Amino acid sequence: MKNVTAIYFSPTGGTKSYVRAVARGIADDFREIDLTNRETRAKEHLFSPDEIAVIGVPVYYGRIPQLPDELLRGLTASHTPAVFVVVYGNREFDDALLELSDLCEKQGFYGAAACAFVAQHTFSPKIAAGRPNEEDLTIAEAFGREIREFMEAKDAKPLSLPGDRPYRSFTVAPFTPKGDKSCTGCGTCVRICPSGAITAEAPRETDAKKCIRCLVCVRACPAGARRVGGPVYSMVKHKLEKELTKTEKEARLFLP
Ligand SMILES: Cc1cc2nc3c(=O)[nH]c(=O)nc-3n(C[C@H](O)[C@H](O)[C@H](O)COP(=O)(O)O)c2cc1C
Incomplete structure (x- = not known):
């Protein structure tokens, strides 16, 4: 083979x-x-x-x-x-x-x-x-x-x-993950971000133009400091859950 x-x-x-x-x-x-x-x-x-x-x-x-x-x-x-x-x-x-x-x-x-x-x-x-x-x-x-x-x-x-x-046109999701006060600046998210949207200088921020919303930074943060918040994300999540949990x-x- x-x-x-x-x-x-x-x-x-x-x-x-x-x-x-x-x-x-x-x-x-x-x-x-x-x-x-x-x-x-x-x-x-x-x-x-x-x-x-x-x-x-x-x-x-x-x-x-x-x-x-x-x-x-x-x-x-x-x-x-x-x-x-x-x-x-x-x-x-x-x-x-x-x-x-x-x-x-x-x-x-x-x-x-x-x-x-x-x-x-x-x-x-x-x-x-x-x-x-x-x-x-x-x-x-x-x-x-x-x-x-x-x-x-x-x-x-x-x-x-x-x-x-x-191909299908689309609008990028209007939310990005951000770090909160518990961010220790360890650099995990900076290293792991696949699109280079987080910098070592400002690890709590996310460059919305570069961010692909993959949320790997949220999963990988050892301090649990990164999350996506806000009403838009909650709405999108709720809508998706309603539509996509009936059958697989x-x-x-x-x-x-
Ligand atoms: C920004 C974004 C857009 C997505 N769009 C779709 C979609 O159009 N259709 C779908 O069924 N799943 C969609 N998903 C879900 C992902 O395709 C799915 O979770 C996939 O397993 C992620 O792959 P990974 O685990 O290898 O990162 C989307 C996820 C993200 C983060």
């Missing part, structure tokens, strides 16, 4: 779990590239035609996350097969899979397979609570095995994916 690389952008870990599961299904051994890390994103990563990449991102506003720097700019492939993975919080993935596929093609990958999975929503632990669970990861791993068998048996054909061009969506799997 070809060398496999699991590549993910995953501030709160849902995408990472799914990408690893698909990669594990393709091969027991695989390497990992974590694009959530700004330094890793800035490095050059080269791929040859006899490798396979599993590339995953979360869905934000029905699109892929819009980073101030380009998410995949460090990846250079040369007709390398790739599995595209999008992970969403039980609403919809809209144009995200198509956008990820377009972006990967620009970097030199071609689509061998694709999938969309559900994970707990960043804005509420009540939405798709605890997902991915064991069953989700079993499905993802089994899909990895199916991809391996499919690639061994058949010639590459174009993938057909759902989504529209131009299943995995969507795509082969050529």
